[in-house]
Amino acid sequence: GPSYNGEIKPGSASNTSCYPINPVTGEIPTLSALDIPEGDEVDVQWRLVHDSANLIKPTSYLAHxxxxxxxxxxxxxxxxxxxDVTRDGDGWVIRGNNDGGCQGYRCGEKTAIKVSKFAYNLDPDSxxxxxxxxxxxxxVKTVVGWALNDRDT
Known part of the structure; x- marks a missing residue:
């Protein structure tokens, strides 16, 4: 809408769109891989999806x-x-805080960014x-399980 320098075509959520008055030129930035401290799976995911500078803002700007x-x-x-970041099944949802009042066309319908299908890579150099x-x-037999080294060696 106006505060986003865009126009919203009126209609229901399934058949409306927002388009910029002055389109942004340039390319979509490529984000580099992130090093996240070790932890269990949910802890690593939590650190990633709560990282404002490296995930929330860049993906929010992409949506914008x-x-x-x-x-x-x-x-x-x-x-x-x-x-706000909330857990949703195996993934997470990032959405603007809707507490308190807001004004403007459809301001109560915040865009949701869904984050799921996490992939983990091991740095071969480290x-x-x-x-x-x-x-x-x-x-004779293959056994699958977790191995945790609690030491620095």
Missing amino acids: YLGYAWVGGNHSQYVGEDM FKHGDVTKSHRQL
Whole structure:
């Protein structure tokens, strides 16, 4: 809408759109990979989805540039600020805080950014292991499980 320098075509949520009055030129930025401290799966995900500078603001601006409206909370006038992050099944939802009052066309219908399908990569330069010993023995059984090294060695 007007505070986002855009126009919203009236209609229901399924057949309306927001388009910029002055379109942004340039390319969509490519974000670099993030190093997140170790932890269990949910802890690592939580750190990622609560990272304002590296995830919330860039994805909010992407949504904003694509024409989505209300990509911010009621207590801030800026894109990507005052955002709530909630767990939703195996993923997370980032949405502008809707507490308190707001004014403007459809201001109560904040854009939702859904984050799911996490992928984890191991940095081969920092992963170290001892000598691998091959044996001529026959494999009897494969066991899958977690291994946790609580030491620095």
